[in-house]
Amino acid sequence: MSKDEKQSFTFEAIGTSWQIDLLGCQFTDLLKKRILDRIADFDRAYSRFRNDSWVSTMALSEGEYTVPDDGKEMIDLYEKLYQITSSQVTLLIGNVLVEAGYDSKYSLNGKATTPTLKWEDTIDYKFPSLKLKKPAILDFGALGKGYLIDIVGQILLDENVHSFSIEAGGDILYKTTDNNFLTVGLENPQNFGQIIGKVLLLNKSICSSSGSRRRWGEYHHIMDPNSLRSPEQILSTWVIADSAIVADAIATSLFFVKAEELKRDFSFEYGILYHDFSFEKSQDFKVDLFEN
Amino acid sequence: MEPTTMEEQKRGNKTWYIIVLIILLAIFAFLLLGNDKDAEPLNRPEEEQLVGGDDSNAIVASNYKNGVYSANGEYLSPGGAESVGVMLTIQNDIITDATVLSHAERPISVTMQADFIANYKTFVIGKNIDEVSLDKVSGSSLTPKGFNDAVAKIKIEARS
Numbered sequence: 536m537s538k539d540e541k542q543s544f545t546f547e548a549i550g551t552s553w554q555i556d557l558l559g560c561q562f563t564d565l566l567k568k569r570i571l572d573r574i575a576d577f578d579r580a581y582s583r584f585r586n587d588s589w590v591s592t593m594a595l596s597e598g599e600y601t602v603p604d605d606g607k608e609m610i611d612l613y614e615k616l617y618q619i620t621s622s623q624v625t626l627l628i629g630n631v632l633v634e635a636g637y638d639s640k641y642s643l644n645g646k647a648t649t650p651t652l653k654w655e656d657t658i659d660y661k662f663p664s665l666k667l668k669k670p671a672i673l674d675f676g677a678l679g680k681g682y683l684i685d686i687v688g689q690i691l692l693d694e695n696v697h698s699f700s701i702e703a704g705g706d707i708l709y710k711t712t713d714n715n716f717l718t719v720g721l722e723n724p725q726n727f728g729q730i731i732g733k734v735l736l737l738n739k740s741i742c743s744s745s746g747s748r749r750r751w752g753e754y755h756h757i758m759d760p761n762s763l764r765s766p767e768q769i770l771s772t773w774v775i776a777d778s779a780i781v782a783d784a785i786a787t788s789l790f791f792v793k794a795e796e797l798k799r800d801f802s803f804e805y806g807i808l809y810h811d812f813s814f815e816k817s818q819d820f821k822v823d824l825f826e827n
Numbered sequence: 828m829e830p831t832t833m834e835e836q837k838r839g840n841k842t843w844y845i846i847v848l849i850i851l852l853a854i855f856a857f858l859l860l861g862n863d864k865d866a867e868p869l870n871r872p873e874e875e876q877l878v879g880g881d882d883s884n885a886i887v888a889s890n891y892k893n894g895v896y897s898a899n900g901e902y903l904s905p906g907g908a909e910s911v912g913v914m915l916t917i918q919n920d921i922i923t924d925a926t927v928l929s930h931a932e933r934p935i936s937v938t939m940q941a942d943f944i945a946n947y948k949t950f951v952i953g954k955n956i957d958e959v960s961l962d963k964v965s966g967s968s969l970t971p972k973g974f975n976d977a978v979a980k981i982k983i984e985a986r987s
Contacts, residue, residue, distance in 0.1 A: 729955055
């Protein structure tokens with residue numbers, strides 16, 4: 536197989552569509568199984584959409600729980616983001632989403648009225664121990680997918696696969712040993728058949744957050760824990776970073792805080808599409824925008 | 828600040844094109860007419876005359892003294908007459924620096940001028956995916972069938 540040949544593996548997992556492209560080498564059945572098994576393990580621990588998950592047991596009762604090994608990086612990051620965003624990005628948004636209707640049965644019919652639980656009143660975290668002072672639905676949606684993309688990327692690197700792209704529902708990780716850029720279009724949130732610009736990706740991840748798809752009633756899946764409503768000033772955010780967990784986390788955080796506040800702790804480039812279709816970006820977010 | 832509608836934004840932009848045009852015309856006229864006497868720079872540097880190099884036939888003479896020039900442009904806003912100032916630095920007949928200064932009197936004009944000066948906004952449009960060459964698209968996650976089915980079901984119930 537030549538370097539230019541691409542082999543794709545597509546499947547559904549964690550509630551969205553995945554495509555893994557290998558460049559210049561082949562998938563084995565064993566590699567595919569390893570990837571699917573790893574994703575299934577992740578889902579079994581962190582999905583609030585299945586009642587056999589670790590997360591679902593914590594929704595039923597207060598107590599002291601043991602965090603799985605792969606949970607440390609995520610909960611550490613959530614703890615940091617909670618501070619930096621003045622509690623606007625929070626693990627405790629799960630209860631709000633469920634009350635609004637985005638529950639495990641997709642009721643999509645509800646109203647968020649109960650004030651969001653505060654971390655300091657609810658969680659006592661010192662890895663591997665997580666104490667819950669009240670039952671709580673922890674939602675890993677702000678960065679869980681990005682983290683899982685990084686995990687799958689590491690599996691490929693461990694198997695000596697060095698040129699690949701992993702795409703899960705619009706979030707992408709692209710690694711290569713040569714200088715071939717990946718051209719990535721920025722989806723128009725108001726027309727999925729269009730893009731509003733293009734970026735070039737090389738050994739980076741790009742993640743996007745948008746309220747454009749998961750919408751119901753007055754809500755979409757990004758919720759402001761203070762106002763108990765979904766932000767509408769920003770249509771979409773895109774973040775480029777070295778890892779997908781950071782790109783995913785920052786893409787969500789930009790709905791709540793300005794980039795300057797995140798730049799102190801994280802290295803990233805970003806673009807934001809506002810409701811009036813104006814586009815704001817960092818200096819090094821190299822994008823070919825389709826200007827009006 | 829209340830977000831402006833697309834219409835207001837477009838009207839605002841048109842006003843800006845007009846302002847810039849007026850200013851540029853003012854500067855152009857200013858510089859054309861005031862070759863020696865009128866085009867005195869603000870900081871009175873020495874006069875320089877550039878003469879073309881060894882090989883070229885052309886003799887390049889400097890028309891404008893190096894220095895900083897200012898011009899005022901006036902425009903009519905819905906609230907009344909406003910003015911915007913422009914300062915240009917010219918060196919060897921090249922504009923090396925340009926600064927736009929706000930003189931706006933009325934509150935709305937001040938905001939619009941400040942916006943223009945501080946951060947001119949880029950507005951984008953969509954282009955069809957099949958008309959551009961791409962490897963991937965980055966956007967929000969495709970929803971699972973369950974979610975879409977639930978939305979469809981609720982819409983049907985809402986109608987009945």
